[in-house]
Amino acid sequence: MIPQQKFEVAYEISILVAGYLRGDLTKEQETKLKEWQQASNDHLNWFNDFCQQEKIDQQLKMYHATNxxxxxxxxxxxxxxxxxxxxxxxxxxxxxxxxxxxxxxxxxxxxxxxxxxxxxxxxxxxxxxxxxxxGGNKAFLTLSDGKKIVLSETKNGVTIDATKLAYSDGTEIQAISASGDTSHYAKVSTPRGGTYEVVLPDGTRVWLNAASGLSFPTKFIGTSRKVELSGEAYFEVAKDKMHPFIVESKGQQVEVLGTHFNINAYQEEVNVKTTLLEGAVKITTSGGAKLLKPGQQSDLINGEISIREVNVENTVAWKNxxxxxxxxxxxxxxxxxxxxxxxxxxxxxxxxxxxxxxxxxxxxxxxxxxxxxxxxxxxxxxxxxxxxxxxx
Amino acid sequence: MLLTETFDEQYWIIAFRKGNDHALSHFFELHYRSLCYFAGRLLQDDMEAEEVVSDCFYKLWERHQDFETAQNIKAFLYISCRNACLNHLKKTKRKTAIQQEYIKHLEEGEETIFYEVIETEILTILSQEIEGLPDKCREVFKLIYLENRKTDEIAAMLGLSVQTVRNHKTRAIELLKTSFLKKGVSAAMTLAFLLFIDR
CATH class of the missing domain: 3.55.50.30 (Phage tail protein beta-alpha-beta fold)
Structure with missing residues (x-):
């Protein structure tokens, strides 16, 4: 093993040689370097060999070529x-x-x-x-005529109805207004790492979490307002007592008149969770129907519903x-x-x-x-x- | 200046002993180039050199409580690097003549590694001088001297005028103390100029 002392000598010599190359050795240092050179033939040979312009240029190149x-x-x-x-x-x-x-x-x-x-x-x-x-504001819109539009990442929401397609700040989305689209159905989907706000034809606001999709008609016709959800979304449903709002998602149907609630229905999750913040909702599954009160969360596993009280803030934190x-x-x-x-x-x-x-x-x-x-x-x-x- | 240096060194060594990862990156920053060069010289293989050097820093970190001074750290890195290279060379089946020579020297005594350490240290000092140049000046200098780039090429790369590149070069020569570096860059420029004329 090389003792520390040996290293000290090596460091000292290197400082002397660097000083020599720079041309700013003191008299004392010069003497020291001379003494070392003359101490052995090896020293002198090494010194003469090392201090050549091309050699130093070459070695500095090597020295800098590290990753x-x-x-x-x-x-x-x-x-x-x-x-x-x-x-x-x-x-x-x-x-x-x-x-x-x-x-x-x-x-x-x-x-x-x-x-x-x-x-x-x-x-x-x-x-x-x-x-x-x-993630950020990322989503795309698919219309029933097959047209697919990538929604702007600088906007956070989109408003859709039979006559108009615009961002929530009022900017119209060109792709459609120009073509006079006659689409009857639309789907807004977010990728992984995406979120978007959608305003439906009746004024209902829906916030989509990542990797989610919402399908809905561009005009609500008939006795109910029916939409389909995959993934997670928070709903603020516009009040309309004559036309119940229905969300279909993995294994359940949620029916409301006008209220705020969150549904988490990802394919990869075992359970479907519906959380109510305001108003009242009715959840129907193959096994029957249950009513939720504000502050409650229903948990659907394999067709069985259980209800419990939760901290709703946690549930909708993602939206905020x-x-x-x-x-x-x-x-x-x-x-x-x-x-x-x-x-x-x-x-x-x-x-x-x-x-x-x-x-x-x-x-x-x-x-x-x-x-x-x-x-x-x-x-x-x-x-x-x-x-x-x-x-x- | 010296006082603050000593203070900094004290600070980093204490932090390192405590297992502070920022201290690890501090010492990495200080020594990785020297070690890569050192291992690269011995092994003649850059990829293997990277493996050996990262192993050395890993071993250093594993023993972080054992080091009393920054000098200890440096010596440890050099020694473990030398040992790792020697082990690697012994394992290599097909050796070049230079490598066989190295193994012989390394096994015989300390002298070979002694000169390698001196050379590495000198290059570190010269390199510090280059790194000490002002930003653009340094960039231009490195491109000319280390990469043999032509003036117009550098101008295009950095989005500067040819004249500005020349000015940076002149300033670099003024600022550098080591005559070898001054000569080096002038020679590189002259060569590039001659080649240019030749076309």
Missing amino acids: KASVWNKTQDKILAAAKVRTKGRMGLWQRIAVAASILLCLSIGLHFYLTKYTSFFLEQQASRSGITA GEFSFKNEELGSIMRKIARWYNVEVVFNNKELSKKTLSGNISRFEQVSKVLRILEMTGDIKFKIQGKTVTVY
Whole structure:
């Protein structure tokens, strides 16, 4: 092994040679360099060989031809891989014991930050490398004549009826007004990472969450106003006692006269949840019908409805630009994150998806920030690779 | 100046010992180029050099509590880099003549690595001088000197006039102290100029 002293000599010589190349050696330094050169033939040969213009030019080129990002990424990957092995194995137990002991010492918060800190830092690096961004106003409109229009990302809502198609700020959507469309049916769909507000022909306002779709006629005819929903939406239904408003979604029919409510009916979710904020709704399934009161949420699983009281603010937080989780299963939380940031989520261990967590954060934050908050509230860690978030 | 440097060093080493990841990126920033160059020289393979260097930083981080001074960190990086390169070279089945020579030297004694360290350190000092130039000036200098770009090419790349590029070059030569760097850039320019005339 090379002793530290040897390095000190090497550093000193390099400073002297650099000074020589620069031409600003003091008399004293000059003498030192001379002495070193004359101490051995090897020294002198090396010196003469190194101090050639072409050689230095060449070596400086090599010196600068490094790929910083690539080396840094590799370093991070190695550190994270090792941290992962540790949380799985024996060390995980010791870490947990350490945490428990510190709680006794009233240091729990500090230590928790300490333990989660460095992986979180890497999370931000990983996220910016992956180019994952929060969702925004993204949607497209399909008309029954097959025409498909991509809605502007700089607008947040669209108003549709038989005679007019416009953004909620009044700007007309050219594609249709010019062609004199005679479409009778329309569908607004949001992709993963998209949200949009739709104003229906009767004035009902619907906010679509990510990866959702709403189909409706461009003119409501007949005794009821019927629309179809996939995914999640918040409704503010225009009052019209003569014409009940009906939302059909996965396995249920919600009938209202005029009220505010939220339906979560994603295909990938086991249950369909309908939450009432104001007024009254009737939910009909193959198994029968139930009435909801404000503040209640119905939960439909395999045709069975159960009703419970909930904090409605949490349910509609998404509409107000927030993630709000209260003792929610990590599986469900991660599906929301996946839809909004358009990422895939992988659980290293299925059990983790059953953990329940709480937390509040803006939906417009970087994904790394959202994950960091979750890391701080629960005993979990995340890793981002490309568009995949791994929970471990 | 020196005092603040010492203070900064103290700050970073304490943070590093505590396992602060920003301190890791600080030391990475300081040493990654030297190590990549060092490993690249020994291995003659840039991809392998990246693997070896990232391994060294990983090992450094694993032992973050053990380091007392910034000098310890630097020495550790050099030594573990040298060892990793040697191990890698031994494992490589088909070796070039230079590599075989290196293995012999590396196994025999410390002298080879001693000169490698000196050379790397000198290049680090020269490189710091280049990095210390003002923004545009540095960019122009690097393109001329390190990438052998022609004046008009640089002008197009940076969206500047040819005259402005020339001005940056003149200023770089004024600001640089090391005559080797001054000569280097002048030579590169003259060469580019001659080639240009030749067409």
